[in-house]
Amino acid sequence: MTTKRIGMEGSFAIAEAIKLARVEAIAAYPITPQTHIVERLAEFVANGELDAEYIPVESEHSAMSACLGTSAVGARTFTATASQGLELMHEVLYVASGLRLPIVMTVANRALSAPLSIWTDHSDAMAIRDCGWIQIFAENAQQAFDLVLCAFRIAEDLTVLLPTIVHIDGFYISHTIESVELLEQKVVDKFLPEYRHPYPLNPDKPVTMGAFGPPPIYTETKKAHEVALRDSKKVILKVWQEFGKLSGSHYAPVESYKTEDADVLLLCMGSFSETAMMSIDKMQAEGQKVGLIRLRLWRPFPTEELRQAVSKAQLLIVFDRALSLGGAPPVCSEIQAALYPLKTKPKIVSFVGSLGGREISIQGFEELINNGMNRAKRGKLDEFEIIGVRE
Amino acid sequence: MESLAIYVPRLVTIKEYFAPGHRACMGCGEALAVRLVCKALGRNIIIANATGCMEIVSSPLPSTSWEVPWIHTLFENTAAVASGIEAGIKILTRKGKYNNKTKVVAMAGDGGTADIGFQALSGALERGHDFIYICFDNEAYMNTGIQRSSSTPFGASTTTSPAGKVSIGQTTWKKDLPAIAVAHGIPYVATACHSYPFDLMNKINKAVEVNGPSYIHILSVCPTGWRLASDLTIRAGRLAVETGIFPIYEVEGDRYTLNLDFPKLRPIEDYFKLQGRFRHLSKETISQIQERVAAKYSKLKERAARNNYQQ
């Protein structure tokens, strides 16, 4: 079913997925580290390898706005951005989800200015946490390819109709050449049928989209949006299952790594999970009862799966790659909210690190886990720590 | 008079695509202009509408005034949304998934065009999408309560450019949006006013036939914001044109046509004195404005004459 393994940059693997998905409209604006994706797509269109309209807009605000238009008439739509570009799109993101337009986007996660940084962290992703899109994190190029393909199936499902973001860490996934197995066109065509919006803008059957919501109706529209986003999990699970059968790659909202006998769990999101796995391997070989949890599905938040995954742990060490300046780290505060109602739950230690592309090594994660265990022993659970800061 | 009453209505469809029952103010020139535009456009269109008075008065969930496909998303992105609609139709048509010859129309106020949506407009005109962009210019942010825009005329008092003891109100000259549209080298640019309905509708019909972007700038009298009696909307629009303050012209390629010309322009006081927003202006300021109006008008006239000569 899959093609032979080839060495390929993560961005190009994503572009291959877009081509295989027969995307019909792309509106995008360059920003590092996302640009390779849309450059490759422009090439595909220029060479006639992909029959799509490519709109070279003048900003990210217009990129997402043009995507509203292409999606509202019923074209399968893709864009990609990062960091400042995502922030410039901010208000448009809420409109895309509120109008239930199944746009798919990859965000090559990057820090936010100031100071300017082109390197990866999750500040951009966390700033749009509440925008009502389905949000999924990939850890490597293969996953990016797979999850982008699945994203169209999920987003366009008539019971879902919600835009979907696949987050990929800038450079670590976007610019690294990895070995990737693509899928054959006929396999993708079967998995991802042609898209038809149920009520597109069309003079044959006029609709009003984007009417304003006075107080007697606004709450109901937002409740409907909330329910749709929560319920999308069923479709996500179904689509990932089906994809697993045809490709051999299996995905779950929360993925565990060597957690069977672990008392202590580390929780990560994105590409650093792979480094953390190697730390876990090493520590387990040394006899330590540690394991790893990777949060793949960020929205809708997989509360039950998370509770299940940590049910036997004594200690959960949460690693955030963004700050909520002046507040609790964003991933950790969600984890705490999800576990707080439980009678038995692990203690939680919160760390923030790797901001603006700072490396963290196998040894670094080992130190972080040891540090977390020490903190728990000393009962220091009330504050989070930013690791590796030069004072 | 009688014969006009018989045949004029026959020139215009009785079908309404912008249905009555919306919540516009009494005497709203913008609502009238939208209605006329929609009559001229017919049903094979998709409208992208910016946030502003027209969106708010026409679409409180769960009701709508729009008998044609219509989308509102945000204040400043209408030209970009229209770009997407146009591109979407193109690819779906190519793939045999869409079969209706549809014109895409973007509608926005002067604030949504001259200020916050300026970049998106320029981008869409430059990219050459096949669409009509219509600016309904009521010379301020009316939806939010009469704040100045860069299209507010010199000397007008608004809530953010109030006339006061040491201020004459707006102290900048109206941004010349049609000229900026022309500078993009697009095939068709025109100005119009609801007080000249046939001229307005002819221009819309022309724009529909254009392949590529057209820009239509419609002066839309706002009794509420201009502090004008609501039964004077049509007259105020006429006076804006007859005084030369808002000339009615079109530009096809680089050919200028002054659609309505007057051997002698009326003094601008005739227009100003109807409106509370200019009431505070001194004789000196008015004559300063009068000079500027005359100079701009004669430049436009020269341009149009040059075209005729070249012909």
Ligand SMILES: Cc1ncc(C[n+]2csc(CCOP(=O)(O)OP(=O)(O)O)c2C)c(N)n1
């Ligand atoms: C980003 C953003 N800023 C401000 C507003 C508030 N706002 C809504 S409509 C409007 C003014 C609209 O003025 P104009 O475009 O001239 O249209 P009009 O209401 O006069 O027809 C403003 C300031 C908004 N909706 N979005």
Ligand SMILES: [Mg+2]
């Ligand atoms: Mg206005």
